Amino acid sequence: MREFPGTRPRRLRRNAALRALVREDRLSVDDLIWPVFVRDGENVLEEVPSMPGVVRRSVDRIVEAAEQAAELGIRCICIFPYTDNALKTDACEEAWNPENLSNRATRAIRAAVPDLLVMTDIALDPYNAQGHDGIVRDGIILNDESVEALVRMAVAQADAGADILGPSDMMDNRIGAMRDALEAAGHSDTCIMSYSAKYASAFYGPFRDAVGASGALKGDKKTYQLDPLNAEEAERMIARDLAEGADMVMVKPGMPYLDIVRRVKARFRVPTFAYQVSGEYAMIRAAAANGWIDGEKAMMESLMAFRRAGCDGVLTYFAPEAAGLIARGWE
Known part of the structure; x- marks a missing residue:
């Protein structure tokens, strides 16, 4: 490479057209999956206090959100239920009820x-x-009994019409058991995006508020979610889930674990996703609300980081806002 002044890297940064011409990656609305929360009732929009801008919706309002997503060009929406405490049991029977919130919304x-x-x-x-x-x-936390319940849940969701199942439980052998059950039930085309590298993280708090699990949780989840210091174990979990029949894999949380995303994509070369979790979302929103950062720019920069690290897509509560900015030609 010729030395300065023959080489001037800033030439390619001189204006927006040049920057776009040499940009190494792209953030597209196709990369966005929008997580939404569904609750019982009619015409309900209920704010989640720890996640400003995020609401729980009744099924009829979930349909409105789906229509909004389609208008924005978002191709995938992910459903999470806020279940009435009266329906929660130790055996978790509501999880595979064909008429539960998730299945009705689907x-x-x-x-x-x-x-x-x-x-x-x-x-x-x-x-x-x-x-x-x-x-x-x-x-x-019982592994094999949990897998039996999760398999019933998976088949019920496929029966309801789900395109992609997202096992986020981190039990051993659940992907293989689900894949076998889906094939036996005639759901050979149903995709599995496994939360293969889900860490025992402090960034999940607002989500647990959103689904109503915070008050019920006894203890922690460290006996089944990954230790935040373990990277090689994450790769082993990815390899296991792919061998058992996962079509896509996920790293969760997102930004604190971009190194894991990079390792997974480089080694396995499979569709790789990350979840920009509730704590990440809430931090950006809170800092923006206090005037400490430009929220819009920080949001888009955070999403670019996922693409740069190797993600094929990202689950993010920012999806509608980001999709709108992308459509308007945001740089």
Whole structure:
């Protein structure tokens, strides 16, 4: 390379057209998955205090959100239920009820916006009287009994019309068991995006408020979610889930674990996603509300980071706002 002044890297940064011409990656609305929260009732929009700008919606208002997503060009919406405490039990039976909130919302979206992909969450915490992702007995989270429940949940969600199942529970052997059950039930085309590298993180707090699991949770989730200091274990979990039949994999949380995203994409070369979780979202919103950062620019920069790290897509509560900015040619 010729030395200065023959080489002037700033030449390619001189204006917007040049910067766009040499840009190494792109952020597209196709990269966005919008997580939404559904609750019982009619015509309900209920704010989540710890997640400014995020609401719980009744099924009819979830359909409106789906229509909004389609208008913005967002191709996938992900459903999380806020379950009435009266329906939460130690056995988590509501998780595979064909008429539970998640399944009703899925069917409603399928009927109203058939081209929109519907992703669902597979974990027992919204239905568990003890707030855990698996069945608990004598303070122990039971793996095999939990997998049996999760499989029933997966088939019920596929029956309702879900396109993508998102097992977020981190139980052992659940992907293989789900894949076998889906094939046996005639759902061979149903995709699995496994939360393969889900860490025991402090960034989930607002989400637990949003699904009503915070007050119920007893203890922590460290016996099934990954240790934040373990990267090689994350790769082993990715390899396991792919071998068991996962179509796509996810790293969660997002920005604090971009190194894991990079390792996963470089090694496995499979569709790789990250979840920009509630704590990440809330921090950006709070800092922006206090005037400490430019919220719009920070939001877009955070999403660019996922693409640069190797993500094929990202679950983010910013999806509608980001999609609107992208459509307007934001730089």
